[in-house]
Amino acid sequence: MKETILELRNITKVYHNGVVANRDISISFEKGEIHSIVGENGAGKSTLMKIIYGIESPSEGEIIHKGEKVKFRGSMEAIHAGIGMVHQHFMLIPTMSVVENIIVGDEPSNIRGIVDYKEAVKRTRELSEHYHLDVDVLSKIEDLSAGEKQKVEILKTLYRNAEIIILDEPTSVLTPQETETLFEELFKLKEMGHTIIFISHKLNEVKRISDRITVIRSGECKGTFENDEVDLLQLAELIVGRKLLSSYSELKKDVDDKKEILRVEKLYLSNKEKNILENISFSIRSGEILGIAGVQGNGQSELVRAIAGIGPMSSGEISLSGQRIEKLSVKKRRELGLSYIPEDRLGVGVATTAPLCDNIISSYYDRADINGHFFMDRRKISETANNLISKFTIRTNSIYTAVGDLSGGNMQKVVVARESNTDPICMLAEQPTQGIDIGSSEYIRTQLIEMRNRGAAVLLISADLEEVLSLSDRVIVMYNGMISAHLSNLDKISTNDLGLYMLGIRKQTSDELKEALYE
């Protein structure tokens, strides 16, 4: 006998800026099931979850919880109703302990107002044992691995007696092994009668754990299915609404003149306690894409920032076409042909309040052919901007629109357009398709391959293993600030092997790693 615990009826959400995030969505969730919500980035999954969790209120429609119509004004009320949420980005305070993070907002106390830390430690320990979510409750969050942080997040919801637990893209920061552990934990929770709402765009994972699957595309519900009713391909087509490019390797062309472009040798970055980057050596030739795989936070970001010249390094050599660049300014490096698509689009990649035309020339505004020597040449700039807009099909009202008003995909296209407009000989692409729609992602990936075909060296850093494996010619794996593997024969690599390198369980010998650096 299946019992419906939560039901959404005709939910529509229109944001203040006029964006319609959800349109007439109806879904019902049963007690003790794992129910996945799938859809591409920007399809409206997160908004829907925020509505269930009381962070957003629906413009139209109603929510039925245990047979009663409810209206949550704020997450506090959702929490009281037994709904918990694990957000895509950790909602944890790094400098506080696990206990403090779990109890904050609902602290035990014996004297009014004073926190009873003894009781808090006892309760969280019991909880951790009962649900087999092992974590040292006294350690600080900043010392935990991503997998452990995920456990703390789940404990936080259980501490508040959650019956329904929403997990928003929980595996994006986990290794394959950690993901598997998480799934085991979720199965246990399900057996204990909890309802799991699992939000993801990774179809393998969804197929692996779900009882039922609901597909959302551009804010609309495309149906709920029993897991065995649909196969992967059908799901993918439902999500995208059209056929997908199956492989990028067909687009790749061989480049004749293969000379070494980027060379990084014995790069170190250390602080007082430890090496953040340790003995990093690799090189990339023209017409080659080198992928860096690894769990986020293992030094990839620091590495690419050091190469680009906006982050620090302690020692080592970086050369571009044979010229040492590690001491040069960002500007000099760019003049030598370096380009960089940064991971933090809003914080680093654009100035959101500035108009598109200002954003699209920022790294070469002083080039004679697009600007005056002292004065700004509006005519030439708008010509450049308009050319790039039509070439990259950027959807915008005008070149004067503030970049912050564009969609994520179009904003990223502005970045890619600018960074490729200098015909770079070396492109650093850091999470180039993170958080943007499939159409734009596909376009940007194609652009990277075209750049490679033109003879550029591309360094691709991505948390998306599929992306790394499908685009790269060679791959290095980073773990704990070091290179743990160099893989040149990508056809023979299984994701399981990759996972072992990513977790640091396996590491290649130094002889094997030497191959990353061309002689």
Place this chain on the structure above:
Amino acid sequence: MAELMSMILTEDFLATIVRVGVPLMFASMSAYVAATSGLLNIAIEGIMLMSALMAVLGSYWTQSAVLGLLIAIASGILLALLLAFMTMRLGTDPFLVGIAINTFTSTFTIFLLYLFSGNKGISASLPSKVLPTINIGWLEKIPILGAVFSGQYLLTYVCFAFIIIVPLVIQKTKYGLRLKACGLNAQAASSVGINVNKMQVSAIVISGLLAALGGAYMTMGYLSAFSRNMIAGRGWIGFAAQAMGGSSFIGLSLTTLAFSFFQAIVAVLSRSDVSSDLLTTVPYFGVLFGVIAFSVVNYFKRRKLSV
């Protein structure tokens, strides 16, 4: 120099440090509570100035020191709430609001002063009230401690009380834990159902209260009349002490103590024949070198990472 040393090494000098340090400590704590909740209270200077005047006007109207103090506190809290409303509800840059409030109060206090006393410089013509000085008989007899802890103004003891209460509340209570959570990661706090806005408003009210006490101290203890721009950067010194002390209450207290030391030197030396104009700059030099040293140390910490 020897003369200076002989002036400093006295019980009297310690008492002076306390006397000039109290408004600074109020300002520092005001900045600290706001910062703990994740807000910057840039308006401390203006709040102190406004409540210094309101203490005078309030006690003049009511002919009661206590009611005057309450009016001063209310005006301080109102200004703090204005700051909160502008930044949280109307989305104005906190720096901008703070600067606007500070500039506003420095002119508006003159407006009120002139309106009620007919003088744009000083409120000497208004018969206002001051709070009493408290002598603790048994303490007075102990050397050093007696000089520091007895015979001070009422608000000095209030300040001592807050120096104990504020860190206790932040470290031990539910309220403190939640406040810290708001300051360290507002999204995380809000995700567990903590009403971040409410917490921050409560913090800004406390911050306003502390600044107002510092302001009232200036006209109801330290001096007995209001003169234009009499806060003279004390609020900003508190702001600077918070920026340098960071989240550590002890660090904050020590920084404030150092700044009080400079203020006390001025108070002592002003009795000698050193140019009073140059002398007034000493505490500002002290704070200036303080923030410079602080930033230089941080700079080399960062550099060390990238040698």
Place this chain on the structure above:
Amino acid sequence: MSKVKINEERMFGVIKTLVALLIALGITFVVLCLTAEDPLSSFIIMLTGPLTKLRYFSNVLETMTPLVFTALACAVLFRAGIFNLGVEGIFFICGLVTTYVATKISIDNNILHPFVAIALSGIMGGLLMLIPGWLKAKFDTNIVVSTLMLNSIYLGIGLYILKERLIASDISTTASELFMESSKLPYLFSGTRLTVGFFLALVAAVLVYIMMNKTRLGYKIRISGQNAEFAKYSGIAAFSLILLIHFISGFLAGIGSSVELLSFYDRFTWTKISTHGSTGMLIAMMGNNRVVPVMIAAFGISYLKIGAEIMSRSTVVPVEITSIVEATLVLLISSQYFLRHIREKRLLKEGIANG
């Protein structure tokens, strides 16, 4: 489509400003009702007074002259995202440079003499502003605190210099010797006290406008102000840029001080930090750090100040009542959400209709 959208945005800005002005004047009127004997006529005098005599209107432009300089000096820095509060200190100390040139150095040429005074003040201002600028660029020293402390330090040192070196021997108050006649700026028209200084202010505004909107330097300032990380990533070097805009800002403030003294003063009489700097700061904020609105705001605030001054002659209400208008305008104009919901409601309807 695009044109329409921009105009709509600008229209919204104008409406927002007008509503803010109405509210500010409303609050002022309420205060007048509480304080003045005949609030309505006082209010009308305040609003129309400057237009009743040519001399009054000229007073508005005279008041506006130094404010244009201080407001531009603040706007250049604020636009780059730097909250430097040092303009008022620079304004004070540079007045002493002018005083020195105007009282101690005799140049027998009434063009060259003020030129030297103004130029030296400007350069001094620029150099002094480099101190907090360099500390900010090099060590990231908290510029709010450093400039505030420097303001008080300049006041103390300035008063010391005034009393030790420049003090008048003919009168007993704290003031400098009389400025030499050759150092004073010539009048623009007969019948008013408006001097060449006003013309210089307009020239400064045009130059700053061109710099901010038409040159590569202005582009760099705007980009750095909007997102410093982005500027760094794009290869725009922050260090020299920060130094340069600090120099420009201090230069403007120094000139403003000199122009003010040589236009409207016979001797240096400031014994406190004047309000020119802080009012300039508020004007820069009201104008969102853009030259044209800043000029309008400078005019508007000067107009109000003169109106209030005329009013204060016939009532007990002091001129400081303008602080209410200033604060209200700054707070409401710079708020992101003030009146925003009106626009949002429309967007919401559009969204549901065609989205």
